[in-house]
Amino acid sequence: MELPPPTGAETRWVTEAAAGSGRLSDATLTRIREMEARYPSARSAVLPALWAVQDELGYLPPWTLEVVAQELKLLPGDVEAVATFYSMYFNHRPGRHVVQVCRNVSCGLRGSDDLLAHLQAELHLDEEGNSPDGAFTIEGTVECLGACGGAPMMQVDRFSYENLTPQSALEVLEKVRVQTDGSGGAR
Amino acid sequence: MNELVLTRHQGAPGLTTLAGYEKVGGYQALRRAIAMGPEAIAAEVKASGLRGRGGAAFPTATKWGFLPKDSFPRYLCVNADESEPGCFKDRVLMEEYPHQLLEGVLISAFALKVNHAFIYIRGEYRSQRELLERAVGEARRAGYVGRNILGSGWDCELLVHGGAGAYICGEETALLDSLEGRRGQPRLKPPFPAVKGLYGQPTVVNNVETLSNLPYIVSEGGAKYAALGTEASPGTRLFCVSGHVERPGTFEVPMGRTTFRDLLEMAGGVWRGRQMKAMQPGGGSMQILGPQHLDLPLDFKAVADAGSSLGAGALVIMDDSTCLVNVAMRLVDFYRHESCGKCVPCREGTYFESELMHRLEAGIASRAELANLADICANMDGRCFCPLGDTATWFVMSAYRMFPEEFESHCGAGSCPVRESVAVAV
Numbered sequence: 001m002e003l004p005p006p007t008g009a010e011t012r013w014v015t016e017a018a019a020g021s022g023r024l025s026d027a028t029l030t031r032i033r034e035m036e037a038r039y040p041s042a043r044s045a046v047l048p049a050l051w052a053v054q055d056e057l058g059y060l061p062p063w064t065l066e067v068v069a070q071e072l073k074l075l076p077g078d079v080e081a082v083a084t085f086y087s088m089y090f091n092h093r094p095g096r097h098v099v100q101v102c103r104n105v106s107c108g109l110r111g112s113d114d115l116l117a118h119l120q121a122e123l124h125l126d127e128e129g130n131s132p133d134g135a136f137t138i139e140g141t142v143e144c145l146g147a148c149g150g151a152p153m154m155q156v157d158r159f160s161y162e163n164l165t166p167q168s169a170l171e172v173l174e175k176v177r178v179q180t181d182g183s184g185g186a187r
Numbered sequence: 188m189n190e191l192v193l194t195r196h197q198g199a200p201g202l203t204t205l206a207g208y209e210k211v212g213g214y215q216a217l218r219r220a221i222a223m224g225p226e227a228i229a230a231e232v233k234a235s236g237l238r239g240r241g242g243a244a245f246p247t248a249t250k251w252g253f254l255p256k257d258s259f260p261r262y263l264c265v266n267a268d269e270s271e272p273g274c275f276k277d278r279v280l281m282e283e284y285p286h287q288l289l290e291g292v293l294i295s296a297f298a299l300k301v302n303h304a305f306i307y308i309r310g311e312y313r314s315q316r317e318l319l320e321r322a323v324g325e326a327r328r329a330g331y332v333g334r335n336i337l338g339s340g341w342d343c344e345l346l347v348h349g350g351a352g353a354y355i356c357g358e359e360t361a362l363l364d365s366l367e368g369r370r371g372q373p374r375l376k377p378p379f380p381a382v383k384g385l386y387g388q389p390t391v392v393n394n395v396e397t398l399s400n401l402p403y404i405v406s407e408g409g410a411k412y413a414a415l416g417t418e419a420s421p422g423t424r425l426f427c428v429s430g431h432v433e434r435p436g437t438f439e440v441p442m443g444r445t446t447f448r449d450l451l452e453m454a455g456g457v458w459r460g461r462q463m464k465a466m467q468p469g470g471g472s473m474q475i476l477g478p479q480h481l482d483l484p485l486d487f488k489a490v491a492d493a494g495s496s497l498g499a500g501a502l503v504i505m506d507d508s509t510c511l512v513n514v515a516m517r518l519v520d521f522y523r524h525e526s527c528g529k530c531v532p533c534r535e536g537t538y539f540e541s542e543l544m545h546r547l548e549a550g551i552a553s554r555a556e557l558a559n560l561a562d563i564c565a566n567m568d569g570r571c572f573c574p575l576g577d578t579a580t581w582f583v584m585s586a587y588r589m590f591p592e593e594f595e596s597h598c599g600a601g602s603c604p605v606r607e608s609v610a611v612a613v
Contacts, residue, residue, distance in 0.1 A: 038344075038346055039346070040260075040303060040386060041367065041368070041386055043367060043368035043369075044348075044366060044367055044368045045368065046368035046369075047348070047349065047350065047351055047365065047368065048348070048349065050351070051310075051349060051351070072368075074368075078368075078369075081369070081370055082368065082369065082370060085353065085370040085371065085527075086310065086350070086351035086352050086353050086371070087351070087352035087353065088310045088311070088351040088352035089351055089352075100311070103517065104272040104273075104471065104517065104518075104521055105272045105273055105430070105467070105471055105503050105514055105517055105518060106272070106273050106429035106430050106435070106503055108513070108514070108517045109430045109431055109503070109505060109509065109514070110430070110431075141520075141524055142311075142352075143270045143309075143311065143352065143354050143521070143524075143525065144270055144271070144272040144273070144274070144471065144521070145311055146269050146270065146274065146275040146277075146278045146309075146311070146312070147275055147278070148272075148273050148274070148275050148427060148429035148430075148435065148501070148503075149275055149427065149428075149429055149435040149436045149437065150435070151429060151430075151435065155311065158313035158314045159314065
């Protein structure tokens with residue numbers, strides 16, 4: 001299976017220092033201010049701002065919610081309410097690749113449970129779906145991912161992989177790991 | 188060969204780029220629309236009989252007509268939060284025909300005298316969001332978005348707004364709250380968005396597929412569009428067929444003149460030479476139908492009379508090896524996960540439903556527990572704040588009514604009896 005070319009967000013390496021620094025990069029702050037200016041109301045920029053933060057750090061450490069609130073002149077609670085409502089915002093660091101295995105009706109009818117079970121066993125996932133080497137966080141409870149024509153499917157970061165078998169899904173992940181993480185997993 | 192609307196340019200090279208779309212006549216309908224003026228566009232939409240393609244099938248012209256006459260600013264929000272289980276047509280329309288959507292959005296924005304339009308796209312569709320953003324950039328450079336569009340004196344900003352994983356944001360008022368930077372929870376109606384929507388201003392929320400029809404309706408005329416279907420179900424529709432079929436996919440077909448059986452055949456029939464046990468038309472929210480319904484036309488009323496709905500245009504086929512308790516459990520789990528928590532019947536009801544279905548699927552629920560299912564669902568359907576909670580009961584209850592023995596045989600069976608019997612047969 002051909003892999004799409006890696007992009008910035010997939011190859012980003014988050015260091016503990018950046019996530020704990022209490023400072024967002026200038027590029028992220030600029031992005032937030034640009035978004036704010038594009039909406040009739042600054043508050044509308046909350047979701048895009050949180051995306052900008054998560055693109056930089058991989059998740060939303062608590063201090064970043066305060067930074068976003070300050071930028072958009074909101075209360076920290078306003079931002080936290082949003083950050084905790086939407087399932088795609090992480091409040092903890094996920095693996096380097098976030099994998100969503102769709103198990104809704106169409107994928108379920110075509111074997112997604114077996115697929116997920118295979119990945120869980122082969123990649124030795126913990127209860128939260130993390131692989132021990134930090135390469136993957138695999139989520140099996142997600143919305144229907146809108147690719148029922150290629151069921152069963154999974155989404156790795158932003159890319160869909162469709163018409164999978166348990167074996168081919170594992171092969172995809174092994175390729176993703178080698179292609180974007182270099183040596184094959186070791187951080 | 189039927190006349191196509193949404194997919195009529197299928198296979199044209201470079202269709203995702205502005206140049207490719209212009210080569211097949213793209214953005215000519217926008218020029219024509221601007222020359223026609225807002226009233227004439229609205230008249231064509233009315234003549235087309237177009238009904239919303241997001242699930243509720245509300246007549247588009249009527250929705251537009253609810254906007255108060257002299258209240259500005261107004262907003263247009265495109266609902267690209269597609270996440271109905273079994274539904275993937277909007278994804279196809281955005282991935283393959285992004286400029287057709289943008290042209291439809293711009294035509295509608297002009298007709299509604301809107302200067303700010305938003306496309307709210309679900310967070311999982313990240314690559315589709317970026318594709319749309321690129322398309323908007325191209326359209327802006329060509330003078331189709333921004334100030335004084337095509338010299339008309341009309342300004343329109345178009346912003347692609349990404350969600351972050353919440354099915355409820357497909358409900359139009361939850362979408363508006365999310366777009367305003369809040370938790371995506373539904374609002375009390377009335378007032379309806381047409382009167383008080385985004386930022387408290389008059390707002391129209393239309394689905395991706397609905398607006399993708401606009402370039403055709405403007406360039407070919409509403410009457411011609413309507414005539415593609417039947418009087419009661421005008422036009423064409425992009426149906427998604429998935430599940431136990433040989434070739435799942437999307438198929439654009441005339442409404443009213445096509446049957447479920449036609450769709451099933453287009454998708455190569457039931458897979459592995461098996462028989463169909465049941466189907467779900469309309470998406471995860473809709474009631475189950477059986478093989479006896481295969482010859483029903485894709486007509487709003489015919490499907491409603493059979494006790495279901497065409498919903499968002501998805502058709503999921505289940506073969507004779509399917510355990511419907513398992514399918515229902517999956518769907519109920521989905522609603523439990525996606526319940527926004529605002530109202531008690533949905534938040535608690537989906538929890539109880541899901542717990543019960545898990546015990547039933549595992550064969551450890553008693554008959555007394557199963558008897559509770561109808562009670563739980565009766566306390567949800569019609570009593571929830573928004574349709575999410577109501578629809579969380581429709582599939583499971585309709586499946587129970589159609590296959591009561593299958594549900595009852597799970598009680599105290601110790602495991603799933605359907606899967607066991609299939610395993611023995613194979």
